[in-house]
């Protein structure tokens with residue numbers, strides 16, 4: 412498949428993100444990855460953070476193939492309490508914004524000290540709900556991408572780079 416964002420460019424971007432996140436969270440954070448898409452990005456990102464880190468996961472889905480259903484289902488929730496803690500939600504991509512606006516309300520209701528969102532990719536053209544991530548890797552046009560954790564019907568998650576599905 413054609414390389415859209417190379418392994419090297421992803422690595423460089425993660426270094427920059429990790430530096431910024433670490434310097435803005437000197438007391439540490441709870442990193443919560445959105446399964447399944449974010450886990451590859453999360454694994455690389457958290458190993459570059461220099462502040463103390465706890466790890467947890469949440470599983471949501473709104474996609475069937477290439478189309479969002481618009482309905483969110485939560486099938487796994489984090490176990491580490493986040494009340495009065497600094498929380499960083501890690502996501503692969505923001506598209507319509509439906510998933511992350513839902514998660515923002517979900518996590519805000521648990522009263523963290525701070526709540527930030529880090530997304531490897533952002534497709535702002537497709538927004539249906541207003542959502543601006545605090546940390547963004549790459550802003551991309553309206554294309555369906557796979558690889559580096561992202562899938563199309565569960566395929567291609569293991570590509571070490573990001574590719575576009577035509």
Ligand code: IMP
Pocket residue numbers: 445448473474479502503504505506507508509510511554555556557561562563
């Ligand atoms: P949203 O709720 O529309 O913002 O969608 C967010 C979720 O849709 C992401 O966590 C991805 O799992 C999935 N998604 C959106 N765009 C793409 C894409 O281009 N490739 C693969 N998955 C995508």
Ligand code: MG
Pocket residue numbers: 445446447448449502503504
């Ligand atoms: Mg996802």
